[in-house]
Amino acid sequence: MPTTDPLIRLFEDSRRPARCRGCEARIEFFETRSGKQMPMNAGAVPRKSESDPHTRRVIAFYAAADSHWATCPAADDFGRKGK
16 A cells, blocks of 8 residues: 655665754654755654665655654754744
C-alpha cells in the first residue's frame, strides 16, 4: 500500500547524533538537499532511498511525521526562519 505521508529528502551520509535542547530527546541531524540541517527523531527509518545523479550521494526519503519538529513538545520554543 503506497504511503500518503509527505516525504523529506535527506542526505544519508550527513547523519549526526545529537540531543534536542528543548526536550532532551535523542535526535539525529541530516543535511537537506538545500544544505540546511533537519532534526529527525532518532531511529527514524527511511521509506526509500536513491542515488542523487549529480552528487552520487544517497538521498533517503523520511516521513515528515518522523521530523523532530513534528513531535517535540518544545518545538514552539524554537524560532524557525520563514515562519
